[in-house]
Amino acid sequence: MCISSRLKSSLPIAGTVIPRPVAAGEGPSDVIDLTSANFGAETQKAGLLLVQFFAPWCGHCKALAPHYEEAATALKEKNITLAKVDCVDQADLCSENDIQGYPTLKIYRKGKPTAYRGSREADSIISYMTKQSLPAVSTVASENLEEFKVADKVVVLAYATSTKEAPIPAFSSVAEAYRDDYLFGLTTDEAAIKAAGVTPPAIVLYKKFDEGRNDFPSEKIASADVASLADWIRSNAIPH
CATH class of the missing domain: 3.40.30.10 (Glutaredoxin)
Structure with a gap:
């Protein structure tokens, strides 16, 4: 420069x-x-x-x-x-x-x-x-779920029954802030949720290293805010 x-x-x-x-x-x-x-x-x-x-x-x-x-x-x-x-x-x-x-x-x-x-x-x-x-959060359905999960080194996917359900608004804010670093997706598709084996709302981080997957603690999901979600994503997106 x-x-x-x-x-x-x-x-x-x-x-x-x-x-x-x-x-x-x-x-x-x-x-x-x-x-x-x-x-x-x-x-x-x-x-x-x-x-x-x-x-x-x-x-x-x-x-x-x-x-x-x-x-x-x-x-x-x-x-x-x-x-x-x-x-x-x-x-x-x-x-x-x-x-x-x-x-x-x-x-x-x-x-x-x-x-x-x-x-x-x-x-x-x-x-x-x-x-x-592109949107900070991609819409995912059962048809492209498996493909999306491996579309990048770190993929963060939220499963919910509606886009207004907590903590989806906070999740969207985190996605906007970290869109350059990670790939974010959201699905409300019942078939996709069933295929993932989760109970909505749920947030899963898929990665091509370490254990390959991290699930946000279910007991904390409803009260998760921007700061806690961002901290959780950053801590799990780094190879250990």
């Missing part, structure tokens, strides 16, 4: 043309340019937005540019937008967003930023942002 302490020394001399990252391919770019004039409006939109804060002189930014362009074109079809902010031209905007180095990538949902934690190759950006566009 290029460090932003170089920002001031990189400010252009009047009349100097600053090179921009070269877009991959020909034709118009699918990456939108953000400035202080449109940043607020674009990041407040309901859709999913990935923003790259970059500096034209940054080598890492130049390396990322073709991957970013390729991902933007692929994700456009899924209504996921990629944007960029030139932190030389928009120094104040980048300072307001606490940008410490380049490139910095942030995901925006209705104005709220979260860090992008994926890799920087085109395929990885596409995969990561596609996952981000």
Whole structure:
């Protein structure tokens, strides 16, 4: 990552043309340019937005540019937008967003930023942002129960008779907070519940290591809150 302490020394001399990252391919770019004039409006939109804060002189930014362009074109079809902010031209905007180095990538949902934690190759950006566009909690039925249980290294599945049953609201909040780390699912399908051999409400953590499965204590399930669920998931999702 290029460090932003170089920002001031990189400010252009009047009349100097600053090179921009070269877009991959020909034709118009699918990456939108953000400035202080449109940043607020674009990041407040309901859709999913990935923003790259970059500096034209940054080598890492130049390396990322073709991957970013390729991902933007692929994700456009899924209504996921990629944007960029030139932190030389928009120094104040980048300072307001606490940008410490380049490139910095942030995901925006209705104005709220979260860090992008994926890799920087085109395929990885596409995969990561596609996952981000999905619901934090996937709906599971008997037909895809076995497949879902092994769909990731750690899968957390809630079994309930209704989506409003405790502790499902808390479970959904935990899923939103940890969607980058674990795969979350919910089923109210009687056949799936029977196949799992549980009595709802129940939460089971399936994993591809150690004992392979952990069940949230049944005597505590009805009173489980966000903190207790999160602690339980984190403690059991680490190999011992």
